[in-house]
Amino acid sequence: MRRILVSAVALALAAACTTAVAAAADGAAPMSHETTTQLPRNVRPVHYDVSITPQASSLSLAGQVTVTLDVLEATPSITLNAMDMAFPSARLTPDGGKGKALTPKVSVDAQAQTATFAFDKPLQPGRYRLALDYTGKIGTQANGLFAIDYDTQDGRKRALFTQFENSDARRMIPSWDEPSHKATFTLEATVPTGQMAVSNMPATSTQDLGNGTTRVRFAPSPKMSTYLLFLSVGDFERATTQAEGVEVGVVTQRGKIDQARFALDSSADVLREYNDYFGTAYPLPKLDNVASPGGSQFFSAMENWGAIFTFEHTLLLDPSISTQSDKQRVFSVAAHEIAHQWFGDLVTMSWWDDLWLNEGFATWMASRTTQKLHPEWNTQLGAVGSREAAMSRDAVATTHPVVQHVETVEQASQAFDAITYQKGSAVIRMLEGYVGAEAWRDGVRSYMKAHAYGNTVSDDLWRQIQAASGKPMLDIAHDFTLQPGIPMIRVASSACSGGKTTLTLTQGEFTKDRPDKQSLRWRVPVIAQSAGGEPVRTIVEGGSGTLEVPGCGPVVVNAGQSGYYRTLYAPAQFAQLRTGFAKIDAIDQLGVMNDVWALGLAGLQSPSDYLDLVKATPRDADPQIWGDIAGSLHALDEYYDGDAARQARFRRFAIAQLSPMLARVGWDEKAGESDPVKILRTDLIDTLGALGDRNVIEEARRRYASDAMPAGLRKTILAVVARHADAATWDKLRAAAQAEKTPLVKDELYSLLSSVQDAALAEKSLELAMTDEPGATNSAGMIRSVARLHPDLAFDFAMAHREQLDGKVDSTSRSRYYPGLAGGSLDPAMIGKVDAYAKAYVAESSRRAAETAIANIAYRINVRKERLPAVDAWLSKHGG
Template structure:
């Protein structure tokens, strides 16, 4: 499942080496290989035969399922997962057909999300068929079987889809809804004859069922976990191609096939590359990508085996509004979800504590594939931002290890976070660099081959890597980074050059944002370092280390930025790097700036170090460097919110620094310009507008007003940016105009975006109107929660209080597994100490095991308050010195 990644700035608002032990030894971390379960272990399924009759108009469905089960020890009852359904009949019969059929008494436990079937006599060990007739519900949020209504030129349409990860197959089929209970599935659906039904496997048969209905039966799936089953139904088109003998399809609403071409072409290329890289051919006969209108607060796509579900905004490209950034997102989403077909679907984690085996690997593989297929996008530089996002989250007290303890369904839902995705990806990137790309690839192949159609824990992967790592202690390093939380800090204590060789002394600590006196944890850290212009060398740093580097000159630690750690240079070392900043590779420039920003905000070095680097950024620096500077300045501007005099002084300096850069980039794309420049253009326009740059604001308004008579005034590449700025600065008349435009729009993807833009207004009265609108049916059931969250970015107190005051209504607009994250996040951009108390009051209403997201929001509010109090005076002093 793919989830958006945010920058470190936003979150802060978010070969010769000898190791010397300098800290007391700590016990080696280990993990258990026994899969947890919330169900009795006495019965397990092997095959499901499912028949569904959906009633889309009534938002319910009839279900029949017969499950082949193995009873492992004598029992009088069978307990499985079921939620939101009622049973009319449950029977158990021997699989061999000999013996009578037993009827069950049904007991439902909605809190535990289980159904228990109790029989009059004990069931002996053996094979049986458990048959259940039941009625389930069709929801309006992306949990279980759900409906999405969307506009078309022919009127409103309703489509049905399923979303089961992490634990919502139990809303569709009474089942052993845990990843370790793998089984095969036969699915039949009785549906309107004019609509298209889609599932994991190709259609095996269609039979007229009378009354305008037909029964569609799909081929048997491979052995897989329940959360990977998929069913979709609607007025669809399907475009196809093929790759290595596999049929690839994109399924979308009728008339949108042209918008799916890039996704289809990308899937063809990616599937071929993955077949080659993994050394195991994709095993299903087809791979569909299903594009759905709407959205979720939780995810954008889901890796159902053979039937990837993706919301339209992350798959289709509308030429009237889609940007280069959207195109990159489409490719990245497809590459991520297709990587799951191996990492997650073919081989699945035993339990949700090892979710990173799915998500971290899919994120890493997608980045690798993007770099291969689209080097012109220069996405290798994005890996620094991914790592920074993880470190920002990982540096507060409420962080958790990559491999974490999961006890409940809600905790499993919360595991889909920055640590699982971004830290997982960053650690894999580091380990690949440590082991070597070819050895790593062989280890991945060995792991997948050994565990195909089965379940694993992380140690299964490390054991596979031990076999190819050439004696390197891969398990030790991996355990340090996956079984304990936190960010290592490598301090460059000294660097002395003698005889053409530089001796560097390093000390290991821990980087934190909120615990300056914390006793540091200990890692075995793969460090790559070198002097500028010389070949870097590597060492495994444990406590203290001395590295001998060829050449003399400034020392760069974490050369190439593959390591998951922060580097803290002594002042003389940092000064040397700043002086030769232009000689660093762009990825190392980003790494150095990111470390300086984070360490400056945490008080480990002067804030002025980062500001000096930003000010000295050369005009011809890579666009990504200027994007980093722009993002940092926008982040600092947020800290001044509410203090107009100081903010205006800061804005004068920030716009003065960025305006010449934008003048070179310009409003219009130039022939042959790089992708990075195209992306920088929209970022600079957005940042300068946010900083109140009058020239940009005036030009945005001019273009917006001129679009009726000048088709070129708002080109597709700038349409989203211009609309967002207009919406942010809207007055009542403009807001009404945007509202009317949203009401009239027939493209769901554009319509959804327009409603979201109604919620970004700086004007408090208009923001309140957006909140009120979100509680009506008008925006669409899957868009309303997003509108409330958008209001919260600029008006956190208003949005949070509103959501709490209307909690019963808002609950219906939020994915059921997301509420414990959704509500606290509304207050996340607040500087008001009272917000902490409000979130704590919310915490008291939820289970203790579900409180980590709220605690994380509180920790970041406290951090932001600290930055405002303790760091901004240094920024003010620097501005005074440099003409701000």
């Protein structure tokens, strides 16, 4: 039985080591009492000199590290993090070379992921140098130092990369692998001559060793956390540009550099914008973005300081297959990772409890910056979708606060979720709206200056924002980050008199699975606006409030959709909104629809109210509104799976709504059309294909057979063809995948092979995923693709092959990967299966992902049983 967690031994060690630390010899502030640690607090690293010799062919590494460290109180041993390492030699000397060298006894605790160096008598406080020779392993999944094999026109190649967040630097360097243990690093690597090595800082020297290898030495890094260190080695090429004195670069496999030009130009634009916004210039001499073939079940990009890592599918734009959505994702992810160069790298959370300070802020910053630098994309509506992702997770009993308590490595891995990213972003957006954009920015600038190169907790940010704005926002921030859940504002009544509408508001709590839950209390910033009127603001606190809004038309509560809450309108107010739906702003149309969708499926209003809004949506509404409708209708269709007659009736209605929109935008791009229209086209084709629209399926097949697939539609057409593939078509797609030499395209084809509707072919896809053919990092993704249409089949298969599959899933993902396969199930028996998996293979303290999957399966079963009859009745009434 394998569990990916820090052992009880390590937790006991952490509990025992709570003595306050003295100030370091270099004057840096000590760690606070409150900072969680899984290592003793009596030693702190100052600088690492690291020399690495990776052996890619044997997946092994040899290393030497000399750590300059401060002993803060007398101790008989030094304990640090190390994983899958052996130590042929270890030596401790006083800094400066005066004093006798000590040879410690070395003991390794594999379960705790630590190595301890014990001495004959206690070390006295002071500065020392710990020199270690060690050996380690190179993995094939994205943890620690790992290898990626990929095909090219010149044959198969192997490249090396690192991924250390959250707790995997210990796989390559014995280290104090916790965010508060910041230090500087000087790295050198011995690599095959002719290959490029990339790290956080520029190379300062290269030495040909004459034996087919070259030693590359990099400049010392700034003070940073271990998880931000980076190294890659391979047959790469690099392109650069300049932005305000910084060399901005992209690094790709040889021959693909042109596909990273958009990312390069975008990175330079974003860097200029952030230098201005943060008021603190980017402090490193260069900023690279390094592309890797393959993928991960855990992440798509990583913010290593000065050397961002990004998988090719999120950095490169291949002219044969990339879409407008891909282009926007490349920009958005780059903006997210570059935001981390300040929020996360320059200023780092003290412990994983405050991970949202990194991820929530970077998510918000990327959204803000994408809209500012690319207004033609009109991505501001995306904030509503991001908030929906958070609310879906936040509405079940297994949710957690934005600021959460983390004890183990596995819990830290699970903290990278929709609450941390999307809810964190939504709360920031709401608070910025409350204090004002300029005051918010001023507070952020002060925060950066006050805490540069240090570690913080959430209140360090709140205090700076409150001081800059002069507004009492600390209580609101605490309400939304220290307690879980979603406020629900009920519009209990409204009355219009003298050209003004008076609203009566009450505050409850929205949940999907606890209808009788006693509501928590929040201080909720509310903005309301009548169609065409001016917005009015208030704080609903104590559970109720009133608000007077200019105008007598339909009133939107949460106008502009900056608030993190659901709005439930009384029937009369909803009727007004439905009748005047075309008059309200696009972002509010989207917000109202999303609220009605969620409230309807939760049983707080009729689910058919959503269908009324679909009927009320004008054909010329914002393309993103129709894209969202397509997604919701597709999701509702899935609740009918297994009930052919009822599903056929629903599909007739859904196709009748979406087909005219596809006719309007057409299959082929028109000169001058907007980017949102290009994305809507792919959304409509994909959804109509999933709904079984014969016209769309046949047109996709015709274009596939004649190879009439423009790049912007190729992926979408192939997806429709693959979904409805017969055995001959599946074999043809597989042959194309086998022959493909471009990793980005090859990976996409294997994913499509796993998206097939036919159950027998889905089984073939599962068997194929367990072979070496797709590539080591594609197998888990293929099984996850099968799970989207066949969750029960995929989960059962994964359980039957769990030991083998574990090696194909990055370790940071396993405890949530397997439950995630089952999340779309409508079978009550699946609840017991997921529970059995968790009890057998996941530590009791780290079962949140499994418990959430179980909660969502139960919710889906309830929706199917309790909500679909109202939809059926509505369809009968409206001729569906």
